[in-house]
Amino acid sequence: MLLQTDKLTKAFGGLIAVSTVGMEINPGELAGMIGPNGAGKTTVFNLLTGVTPVTSGSIHFDGKDITALKAHQVTALGMARTFQNIRLFKDLTVLDNIRIACHLHTKYGLGAGLSHLGRYAAEEKEIETKALSILSVFNLDRRRDEIASSLPYGAQRRLEIARALATDPKLLLLDEPAAGMNPQETMELMKTISWLRDKFKLTILLIEHDMRLVMGICERIYVLDYGQLIAMGSPAEIRGDRRVIEAYLGEEVS
Amino acid sequence: MMKTNALFKRRWFVALLRSFILLIVLELLIMFNFFNGFWVLTIMSLFTNIILATSLNLINGFTGQFSLGHAGFMAVGGYTAAVLALNFAPSLIKAGIIPSLHNVTLKMPWGLPDMFLPFAKAIAPGGIVLLFSLLLGGILAALMGFLIGLPTLRLRGDYLAIATLGFGEIIRLTFLNINYLGSASGMPGIPQYATVMSCVVVAIITVYAISNVVRSTHGRAMLAVREDETAAQTVGINTTRYKVTAFTIGAFFAGVAGALYAHTFYLVNPSIFSLLKSIDVLVMVVLGGQGSIGGSIAGAVLVTILNAFLSNFPEIRMIVYSVVLVMMIIFMPHGLLTVRDLFARFRPKAGEPDNAAPDR
Numbered sequence: 001m002l003l004q005t006d007k008l009t010k011a012f013g014g015l016i017a018v019s020t021v022g023m024e025i026n027p028g029e030l031a032g033m034i035g036p037n038g039a040g041k042t043t044v045f046n047l048l049t050g051v052t053p054v055t056s057g058s059i060h061f062d063g064k065d066i067t068a069l070k071a072h073q074v075t076a077l078g079m080a081r082t083f084q085n086i087r088l089f090k091d092l093t094v095l096d097n098i099r100i101a102c103h104l105h106t107k108y109g110l111g112a113g114l115s116h117l118g119r120y121a122a123e124e125k126e127i128e129t130k131a132l133s134i135l136s137v138f139n140l141d142r143r144r145d146e147i148a149s150s151l152p153y154g155a156q157r158r159l160e161i162a163r164a165l166a167t168d169p170k171l172l173l174l175d176e177p178a179a180g181m182n183p184q185e186t187m188e189l190m191k192t193i194s195w196l197r198d199k200f201k202l203t204i205l206l207i208e209h210d211m212r213l214v215m216g217i218c219e220r221i222y223v224l225d226y227g228q229l230i231a232m233g234s235p236a237e238i239r240g241d242r243r244v245i246e247a248y249l250g251e252e253v254s
Numbered sequence: 255m256m257k258t259n260a261l262f263k264r265r266w267f268v269a270l271l272r273s274f275i276l277l278i279v280l281e282l283l284i285m286f287n288f289f290n291g292f293w294v295l296t297i298m299s300l301f302t303n304i305i306l307a308t309s310l311n312l313i314n315g316f317t318g319q320f321s322l323g324h325a326g327f328m329a330v331g332g333y334t335a336a337v338l339a340l341n342f343a344p345s346l347i348k349a350g351i352i353p354s355l356h357n358v359t360l361k362m363p364w365g366l367p368d369m370f371l372p373f374a375k376a377i378a379p380g381g382i383v384l385l386f387s388l389l390l391g392g393i394l395a396a397l398m399g400f401l402i403g404l405p406t407l408r409l410r411g412d413y414l415a416i417a418t419l420g421f422g423e424i425i426r427l428t429f430l431n432i433n434y435l436g437s438a439s440g441m442p443g444i445p446q447y448a449t450v451m452s453c454v455v456v457a458i459i460t461v462y463a464i465s466n467v468v469r470s471t472h473g474r475a476m477l478a479v480r481e482d483e484t485a486a487q488t489v490g491i492n493t494t495r496y497k498v499t500a501f502t503i504g505a506f507f508a509g510v511a512g513a514l515y516a517h518t519f520y521l522v523n524p525s526i527f528s529l530l531k532s533i534d535v536l537v538m539v540v541l542g543g544q545g546s547i548g549g550s551i552a553g554a555v556l557v558t559i560l561n562a563f564l565s566n567f568p569e570i571r572m573i574v575y576s577v578v579l580v581m582m583i584i585f586m587p588h589g590l591l592t593v594r595d596l597f598a599r600f601r602p603k604a605g606e607p608d609n610a611a612p613d614r
Contacts, residue, residue, distance in 0.1 A: 049488055071487035081488055089481035099471070100478045104490035106471040110499065113470030114463045120470065127471065167490050 001060075002027045002171055002203050003048070003079075008057035010043055010227075017043045019227040020057065025171070025220075030197055031205045032218030034238075036247065040227040041207045042084055045173050049081050050074040062170060076104055080169035082160045084176045084207070090149040094140055094159060097148050098131040101166035131166065137199075138162045154185055158192075165200060172196075174206040178213050186210055190217050215239070223247070273458045280450055293562075294450060298518045300558040301453035302511050305460045307538040307550040309507035312464050314536070315544030316473065317500035318480030319407060320415040322532045326422030327505040329527035330398050331391030331512025333429055336441040336522045338387045384447040388456065388513045395509020396502045398425070403501035407494065422532055430524040440523020448517035456514060460507050465547045467503065476500050480545075541582055543589020552590045 003025040010018040018040045025031050033041050046052040048059060050071040058067045066074050089097050106127060112118040135141040138158040143151065148159060157177060164172055177193065178186045194217050197204050208214045214221060215235045223231040223238060225247040231238060238244055280297070283289060289297065306324060313321045406417045429435050436442075467473045475496045478486035483493050516522045534557065542553025560578065564571040582590075 051484060051488065070492075071484070072490050072492045075488055075490035083485070087482050087485040089478055089485065091481060092477060096474060096477070100474045100486070100491070101489040103471045103475050103478075108471070110467070110472055113467050113472040114503075116466045116470070124470075163489060 001025070002029075002062060003205075004060045005048070006058045006060075008044070008047060008059060009055050010040075010047055010052065011055045017227050018047065021224070021227075021229050023222060023229070023232075025203060025205060027170075027203055028197070028201070029203055029220060030194065030218055031203075031220045031222065032214040033205065033207045033222045033224060034209070034211075034214055035224035039224040041224055042175055043227075044224070045081060045175055045207065048074075049079060049173065075167055075169075078168070078170035079173065080164035080167045080171075081173035082157075082164055082175055082177065084179065086156050086160050088148040088156060088160055088163070090147075092148060093145050094135065094148055094151070095128075095131055095144040097159060097163050098134055098166045099127050101163045102127045102130060104167050134162050134166050137165075153180060157181070157189075161196075165196070169202065171203045171205065174204065174208075176207050176209060178208060178210045186213055189213070193217060269462065273454070277451065277454055280454060284450055295518065296558065296562045297450055298448060298453045299515070300555060301450075301457040302514050302518065303535070303538060303554040303558050304457045304551050305507055305511040305514070306535045307542065307554040308461055308464050308547055309504045309511070310535050311539045311542075311544065311547065311550040312467070312476070313500050313504040314539055315546070315550075316468055316480060317476040317497060319497055319500065320411065321418040321501070321504070322415050322529065322536065323402065323418035323422035323425075324504070324508050324535050325527040325529065325531035326425035327395040327399055327508035328512035328515065328531065329425055329429060329522070329524070330395040330505075331388075331509030331514075332516040332522040332527065333435055333441070333512075334391040334394050334509070335387035335513035335516040336444050337435070338390060339383060339444050339447070339517070340441060343383050343386075381447070381452070383445075384452060384513075384517055387447075387517070388510050391513030392506045392510040395512065396506035399502045399505025399508075400498060403498040403505075407497040407501060419529060419532070422527075423529065426524050426527050429527075436523070438524060440521055440526075442521040442523075444516050444520050444522070446517060446520055448514050453514060453518070456510060460510070461547060461551065464503070464507070468547065472496070472499065477545075537579065541579070541590055543591045546589060546591050549589045549591040556590065 001024055003023065005021055005023045008018060008021040008023075009016065021044060023044075033044065035041050043052065047054050048061075050066065050069050050073065054067050058065060060066065061074070061077060061079060064077060066077060066079075069077075089100060092100070106123055108119040108123050112120040132141055132144065135144060138161065140155060140159055140162060143155065148156065151159060157180075161172075161174065161177065174193070178189050181189060190213050193204065193206070196202060206214075206218070215238075218235060221231075221233065221235060221238045222229060223241070223244050230247060231241045231244045233241070284294060306328065310321065310324050313319050402418070402421045406414060406421065409417050430438060468476075475486070475491045476499075478489070478491055479493050479496050486493050512522075512527070515526075538553035538557045539550055540553070541556060542549030542551065560575065561571075564574055567574075
C-alpha cells in the first residue's frame with residue numbers, strides 16, 4: 001500500500017468539507033477521483049499534500065504517518081502535485097520553474113551558494129541536465145528561456161506536470177489536468193499520463209471532470225459527494241453504481 | 255592566447271577586472287585631489303548605500319518579504335562598531351590581541367616602488383579594527399535578523415511591513431535609552447578607519463555574494479517564495495527557512511553597512527537609524543527595480559547623488575526628492591533598469607523562439 005487514509009476528515013468551521021474518507025492506493029496504480037462540484041475533491045488533495053491541516057483521521061504514505069507533516073516534508077517523502085488553477089512561478093523562466101523543483105535533491109549549502117565555490121558548479125550542471133531532460137519529455141526544452149506566464153495554456157499545464165516530476169515523486173497527484181483542454185488535447189494528455197506512469201514508475205491519482213479521460217485510463221475510481229466517499233471500484237463498476245448515477249453522472253452515462 | 259580568452263569568458267574574472275579598474279580610477283582621482291572632502295564622504299556613503307540597497311533587495315525584491323526594518327539592523331552594526339572602536343579597541347591593541355597598524359611607518363613589501371604607497375595606506379590604518387567591527391557588526395545584526403525573522407515572517411504583506419517597522423524602531427529606542435551607548439547624543443569620536451578603498455571592497459564583496467546567492471538553488475528557492483508560497487511548498491521548499499535565511503543574510507550586510515557608516519562619519523546616534531533611513535533604502539530598491547541587483551546599484555547611485563546635490567538647497571530637497579519619485583513611478587514603474595528593456599525592444603532578438611511552431 002503506497003497511500004492509505006483512515007477516517008480522513010476536514011472541517012472549515014461548521015462546514016464538514018471532507019468526512020471520514022478512507023482510501024487505499026497501491027503502488028503503480030492509476031486511480032481517479034470524481035464527484036460533483038464542491039464535493040471536496042481538491043480539499044482531499046490539499047489534505048494529502050499537507051497544504052491544509054487535517055482535522056481528524058490519518059494519512060499513511062509509503063509506510064509513514066504523514067498526517068501532521070508540512071507540505072514541503074510530504075513532497076520530500078515523494079508526493080508531488082499539480083493545481084486545478086495552474087500555479088506556476090509566473091515571472092520566472094521555464095527552466096527556472098523546473099530547477100526550483102530540483103532544489104529538494106540539491107545538497108550544496110548556503111556557503112557554496114554565496115561563493116559559487118565547492119560543489120556549486122558540479123551540482124548546478126547536474127540540475128540543468130536533469131531539468132532539460134524533463135523538459136524535453138514534455139517538448140518544452142525549446143522554450144527553456146521563456147517566461148512561464150507567456151506560454152500557451154496547454155504548455156503551462158505540461159510545465160506544471162514537469163515541475164512536479166522534477167521532485168522525483170513516487171505518487172503524482174493531478175488536479176484536473178485536462179481542465180480547459182479541447183477533446184484532441186485531452187486525448188493526447190491521456191496518452192501522456194499513462195506513458196508517464198510507465199516511464200517514471202509512478203503511481204498516479206487524478207481528479208477529473210472529463211468522464212472519457214477518467215473512464216478511459218483509470219483502473220480504480222473513487223467517487224466523492226458532499227465530502228463523503230460514496231463509491232469506489234473499476235470504471236465498469238462505477239458506471240453501474242446506482243448511487244453514483246444519482247449523485248453525479250445522471251443520464252449522461254450511456 | 256586561447257587561455258586568456260577563456261579567462262575573459264569567466265564571469266567572475268570579468269567582474270574582478272572591472273572592480274579592480276574602478277578601484278584604481280577612484281584611488282587615482284582621490285590621490286590627485288580631484289574630489290574635495292565632501293565628495294569623498296559622498297562616495298563612501300554611496301558604496302555604503304549600495305550595500306544597504308542590494309541587501310534589502312534580497313529581502314524585498316527577491317524573496318518578496320516587505321521589510322521596513324533595515325535601519326534597525328544597520329544600527330546594530332553601527333553601535334557594535336562604535337563600542338568596539340571606542341571602548342575595546344584601545345585595550346585590545348594594548349594587550350596585543352589586535353595588532354596595531356596605526357602610526358606605523360609603512361614600507362612597500364617585495365621591493366615595490368613607493369608609488370603604490372597610497373594604496374597600502376588606504377588599507378592599513380585601522381584596517382584590522384575595521385575588519386573586526388564589520389564582521390562583528392554583521393554577525394550581531396544577522397543574529398538580530400534571525401531572532402526577529404522567526405516570529406515576524408509568519409505575517410504577510412502590510413502586516414509584515416508594520417511588524418518589521420516596529421522592530422526597527424524598538425532597536426533604535428533601545429539604543430536611545432542605554433546610557434552606556436550615549437543615549438540621545440549617541441557615540442561621537444569614532445576613528446575614521448573606513449576609506450574609499452575599503453568601502454568599495456566591501457560593496458563589491460556584498461554585490462558578489464548576493465548576486466551569487468540569487469543564482470544558486472537557495473536564491474531560486476527565495477524567488478519561488480516570492481512567486482507563489484503554496485506552489486513553493488509543494489515542490490519541497492521549506493518556505494519559512496528561506497524567508498528567515500534571506501532576512502538573516504540581508505540583516506548581516508545591513509549590519510556591515512552600519513559599521514562602515516560609523517567608521518565613515520565618526521559618529522552614531524539613534525536619529526541616524528530612524529524609519530526615514532529604512533525608507534531611504536527602500537526608495538533606492540524600488541527606484542532601481544525590485545529583484546534586480548544592477549537596479550539596486552543604480553538606485554543607490556541616483557539617490558545618493560541626488561541627496562548630495564540637494565544638500566545645498568535643504569529647503570527644496572524634499573520637494574525635488576518627491577517629484578523625482580513620482581515621476582519615476584509614473585514613467586518607470588518597474589524601476590530604473592527598465593531603461594535597458596526599453597532599448598532592448600528596438601534590438602532584434604537573436605534566437606527568438608518561433609511562436610508559430612507547433613506546440614505538440
